[in-house]
Amino acid sequence: MAAWSRTRQVVGGRIRAIRIEREMTQEALALSSGVTRNVLIDVEHGRRGLLFERLVDIADALDVPVGALFGQN
Template sequence: MVGARIRELRLGQGLSQEALALESGLSRNMIIGIEWGKKSVAYERLWDIADVLDVPMTALLVPPESPAESTPYRGGRRPMGR
């Protein structure tokens, strides 16, 4: 849930995973893992991410408006209807 919310906020601001990673001090792979719920994040790092996104840390703890797709987009053509 937190990862999907981070992704939603990041995309809403037009930030790439790389930009969020560089500004927050995390690796891009860590950001990817957090967004897809594959990696946990230390509480202290949530403050860093919230700072980059310019939102209060509590904004990361609310459910996302739309859940993340079950499979990540890996390039190429998207299937019809998405």
């Protein structure tokens, strides 16, 4: 598995875990971040990557630093 593919899996899993921890639906996160729900589903499952700007928007909507999406504290 390529490094970028592993990174997509990690980031997607972190987005999903944080979203669930915050008791947010995919729809709520999609609306808050400006990403469509279908894109968010693909991202959470590691099937799609995002531009850094979208990751910042998602991190803001989840109220976490961007590094948290990469598993950093």
